[in-house]
Amino acid sequence: MEYKNICAAIYLKDGRAVKSPADFTPEGDVFERAKVYNDCGIDKIFVFDLSEDDEEHELNLQTIKNLNHNLEIKVCAGGNINRFEDIKKIFYAGCLQVMLNGSKPESIELAKEASKRFGKDRILVSVKNVDFIFKHKDAMEENFHEMLVMNKNLLDAVENITTIPSVVVMDHFGMEEILDVLRRDLVRGVTGTFITDLETDIMLLKSELSSQGIRMVNFTSALSWSDLKLNSDGMVPVIVQDYRTDEVLMLAYMNEEAFLCTVNSGKMTYFSRSRQEIWMKGETSGHIQYVKSLTADCDFDTILAKVSQIGPACHTGKPSCFFHPIVKKEYMEKNPQKVLEDVFQIILDRKAHPKEGSYTNYLFQKGIDKILKKVGEENAEIIIAAKNPNPEEIKYEISDYLYHLMVLMAECGISWEDITQELSQR
Secondary structure (H helix, E strand, C coil), X not given: CCCEEEEEEEEEECCEEEEECCEEEECCCHHHXXXXXXXXXXXXXXXEECCCCHHHHHHHHHHHHHHHHCCCCEEEEECCCCCHHHHHHHHHCCCCEEEEECCCCCHHHHHHHHHHHHXXXXXXXXXXXXXXXXXXXXXXXXXXXXXXXXXXXXXXHHHHHCCCCEEEECCCCCHHHHHHHHCCCCEEEEECHHHHCCCCCHHHHHHHHHHCCCCECCCCCCCCHHHCCCCCCCCEEEEEEECCCCCEEEEEEECHHHHHHHHHHCECEEEECCCCEEEECXXXXXXXXXXXXXXXXXXXXXXXXXXXXXXXXXXXXXXXXXXXXXXXXXXXXXXXXXXXXXXXXHHHHHHHCCCCCCHHHHHHHHCHHHHXXXXXXXXXXXXXXXXXXXXXXHHHHHHHHHHHHHHHHHHHCXXXXXXXXXXXXX
C-alpha cells in the first residue's frame, strides 16, 4: 500500500498569489505561504500560472523559480502551456513535475514529446471531464504519470477508463468523504481549499487519517519515551539546530507530554521549567519551529532536533540564543560548503560594491565575454594539469576554475542553491 499525499495549491496572477482561478483577490505573501506548506507536512504543491500573455507568463515563471529556491517538497506547475518550450521553462524554474491541461487538444502531443525528453514520471494532466481520457486512453497511459481530477464525482467514470493514479480536488472538508476517496486504490492524494487554508493543521489531519488506516507521510517515532534516559527532573534536554545551516539555535527540555506533542504535531514543543507548563515554540510569537528530524545521542539522554525556524529563535530577537562570546580562537574554515558560499558572497559583494584594484571587479567591468574567455582558459588548464599527474597543480587549476565559474554565476544571477537544487533532481 503506497503513501497517500496531501497537496496544496498556489494560484499565480502577475507574479503574486491569488485565491483561485475565478477570484484574483490577493492571498498574501506567496513566499511565506509556500514556506508554511514546505514545513507543515504538505507533500506536494501544485502551482497554477493564470497568466494571459507572454509577459505575465515570464513574471509567473520567475516567481516559481524563486519559490523553488526555498522548497524541499515536490512542486508541480501548470497553466498557459502552449508549446514544448513552456514545459522546458517550468523544469528550468526548478519544478520536478509539469501539469498539462486536458481541456486543450494539443496537450496529448506535448505530453508525448515531454515524456520522451524528460520521463513520464514528470508529466501530469488535469481533467475536468472524461472526454480527454476516453479519446486518448492509450496515449495517456504511455505518457502521463498522474492526473489531477478536478471533480471527485468523476472518479467512478475515470477509474473505469484508465489505471493512471489521481490526485482529487475536494473543496469541502469532510473526514468521511476524504477517507472514502483516499481508500480508493487509484487515488494518490487529495487537494482543495481546506488544505490550502493556512489555518488547517496538516499534521493533525494526517494523524487522524493514519488512525483510520490511511498510510500517510508523517512522523512515526523509532523510539518510545521509555527508551530515553531522563534527568533528575524526569526530562530530556533538547539541542536545537537550523536544518539548513546547522547553527545551534537554543537548548530546551522535554517531558513525555512535550515529546509526544512534538512527534504528533511536527512542531517543537517543550516543558517550561520556570512556568511549569507545556509550551509549543512560537505559539504566541509566531516563531514556530517545524521539525525536520529528531535524533537521540549515544547515551539516549539528549535529543538533537533539526528544525525549520520561523523568525528568531531567541526571545531577545536574536537568531540564536548563543551570542555571548566567551573565548574564540581564529581558525581556517575548511568546510567545503562554507568556503564556497563565503567566496561566492565576497564575489557578489564586489559586484555590488566595486573596489579599486580588485581583479573580480576588473572581470565584471569587462563583461560576459571576458568572463567566458577566462572560464574557458581555466577549463583548458585543468585538462593540461590532469595530463601531468601532479595533484598540487591540478588542485591549483581547479581552484582557479571554480573562482572564475563563481564570477560567471554572479554575472548570470545563479546561486549555489540553484546548482545544488538542480543536482539534487538528477
